[in-house]
Amino acid sequence: MKRLLERIDREILAAGGKRSRSRAVVIEGFFRARDHVTIEELTRSVRESAPWIGAATVYRTLKLLERLGYAKELDFGEGARRYESNLSPHHDHLVCRQCGTVIEFEDTEIENLQDLVTRRHGFHPTAHRLEIYGFCRICASGESAERVR
Amino acid sequence: MKRLLERIDREILAAGGKRSRSRAVVIEGFFRARDHVTIEELTRSVRESAPWIGAATVYRTLKLLERLGYAKELDFGEGARRYESNLSPHHDHLVCRQCGTVIEFEDTEIENLQDLVTRRHGFHPTAHRLEIYGFCRICASGESAERVR
DNA sequence: GAATATCCTGAAATTGAATTTCATCATCAT
DNA sequence: ATGATGATGAAATTCAATTTCAGGATATTC
Ligand SMILES: [Mn+2]
Ligand SMILES: [Mn+2]
Ligand SMILES: [Zn+2]
Ligand SMILES: [Zn+2]
Numbered sequence: 001m002k003r004l005l006e007r008i009d010r011e012i013l014a015a016g017g018k019r020s021r022s023r024a025v026v027i028e029g030f031f032r033a034r035d036h037v038t039i040e041e042l043t044r045s046v047r048e049s050a051p052w053i054g055a056a057t058v059y060r061t062l063k064l065l066e067r068l069g070y071a072k073e074l075d076f077g078e079g080a081r082r083y084e085s086n087l088s089p090h091h092d093h094l095v096c097r098q099c100g101t102v103i104e105f106e107d108t109e110i111e112n113l114q115d116l117v118t119r120r121h122g123f124h125p126t127a128h129r130l131e132i133y134g135f136c137r138i139c140a141s142g143e144s145a146e147r148v149r
Numbered sequence: 150m151k152r153l154l155e156r157i158d159r160e161i162l163a164a165g166g167k168r169s170r171s172r173a174v175v176i177e178g179f180f181r182a183r184d185h186v187t188i189e190e191l192t193r194s195v196r197e198s199a200p201w202i203g204a205a206t207v208y209r210t211l212k213l214l215e216r217l218g219y220a221k222e223l224d225f226g227e228g229a230r231r232y233e234s235n236l237s238p239h240h241d242h243l244v245c246r247q248c249g250t251v252i253e254f255e256d257t258e259i260e261n262l263q264d265l266v267t268r269r270h271g272f273h274p275t276a277h278r279l280e281i282y283g284f285c286r287i288c289a290s291g292e293s294a295e296r297v298r
Numbered sequence: 299g300a301a302t303a304t305c306c307t308g309a310a311a312t313t314g315a316a317t318t319t320c321a322t323c324a325t326c327a328t
Numbered sequence: 329a330t331g332a333t334g335a336t337g338a339a340a341t342t343c344a345a346t347t348t349c350a351g352g353a354t355a356t357t358c
Contacts, residue, residue, distance in 0.1 A: 018305050018354050019305040039344085059345065077224065077234045080344060105266050113259045114281060121252050122286030123243045130279045132263060137271030165336050167325050188315085203337040208316065298321060 003032065011068055023049045026061040036074060036082045036102050074130065076102075092130040098139035122131075150180065153236075160217055174199045175210040183252050185223060185231045225251075226278065241279040247288035 009019060029046040030037070030042075037045075044056045047102060060081050065071035074082040076095050092110075094103040110130070118125045150164045154177060158168060177197040179186070186194075211232050214220035223231040225244050241259075243252040259279070267274045283289075 014354090016305085020306055022307065027305065052308075056309080056346080058343070060306085075224065075226065094267065094270060094274075096272075097275070103270050103272065105270065107262060107266055110259055110262045110266075113256060114261070114279075117254050117256055117259075117282055118243065118283065121243060121254065122289070123245075123252065123283055124285075124289040125243075125281050125283035126246070127283070128210075128279070128281040130263075130268055132237070132272070132274050132276070132277040133278070134272055134274035136268065138272070140273040162326095164336085169324070169335055171336065201337075205317080205338080208337065209335085 001028075004031065008065075008068065008070060009090075022050065023061050023064075024054050025053060026058050027065065030062065030065065030071065030083070031085060035104075036079075037085045037093055038078075038082050040078045040080060042083075056113045076133075092132075094134070094136070097133055098135050100137075101136045103136065104148035113127050150177075153180065157214075157217065157219060161213075171199065172210050172213075173209050174178050174202060176214065179211065179214065179220065179232070180234060181205075184233045185225075187189035187227075187229045189229060189230075204285075225282075239291050241281075243281045243285070245288055245290050246282055247284050250285045250287075252285065269287070 089105045091106040240255040
């Protein structure tokens with residue numbers, strides 16, 4: 001973690017940026033936070049220890065992390081984007097519409113078939129998104145499942 | 150086409166709605182328009198023959214068509230949603246980031262594998278979205294490809 | 299350790315798609 | 329025709345996201 005933060009710091013400097021306390025707090029907060037956070041959630045969490053931090057800085061910092069390749073922007077169609085760390089390998093998502101739970105999965109067979117499809121159309125893929133929406137095991141069974149979110 | 154419009158009309162009536170000139174124009178315009186239109190595009194097109202129609206009506210009508218199962222809302226991450234007719238069978242999309250071209254494809258193998266994944270997690274799927282972003286054949290070959298959009 | 303150029307900040311203003319409000323009009327059942 | 333209610337367009341509102349801006353922080357040069 002320390003290593004990671006130092007590495008990012010160095011990359012920012014190398015790109016002509018400067019260090020800042022607020023940004024450091026946001027970056028560390030992001031990697032400590034649970035995955036698939038919204039800006040609003042992260043801002044709230046980060047403000048517990050650094051109440052002066054403005055939302056604009058959180059927005060800016062996550063865009064920066066995305067540019068550097070450390071974060072990925074997600075959109076589950078909720079009206080607000082989410083972000084996840086880009087350190088773990090590629091995966092796709094199952095999103096529960098009842099409780100908001102997000103299950104990650106990776107399926108190399110699907111990925112291979114996607115490559116076949118793009119090749120068949122002479123298409124050069126740079127990214128893809130596969131999300132499956134529905135109800136998780138818990139929400140699908142019990143009618144009165146807990147509402148986490 | 151006439152059949153379709155009459156059927157929709159009947160469903161709206163059955164649901165307690167009323168006929169309206171503006172809505173009829175929007176609905177017909179939607180099915181005549183090219184696929185994957187934005188509200189803005191459809192509004193502009195519809196206003197050529199019915200300049201009094203407000204954007205709110207176009208928004209409302211497409212939400213209605215979606216509720217009735219005749220339209221699907223799409224989001225290619227452009228900032229504005231797109232809509233497509235839901236009459237043709239399910240398919241997914243290749244989206245060119247250069248020229249905006251959208252290629253449709255269907256791959257039953259991928260769909261089957263998706264079912265396997267959800268089953269493996271006890272997840273009950275209700276919908277999914279698979280989009281592959283990149284460059285279409287034309288944009289990938291020529292540097293100076295035409296910018297359609 | 300100044301001096302200075304440049305970056306970064308938080309607050310507030312702005313943007314822009316989407317939705318809602320509201321007074322008026324249109325449609326339907328009687 | 330009458331009355332009830334749905335639908336409309338314009339304008340207002342919402343809300344996430346971005347931009348603006350003046351002040352503050354940081355790196356670099358001497
Ligand atoms: Mn994830
Ligand atoms: Mn399509
Ligand atoms: Zn659930
Ligand atoms: Zn293209």
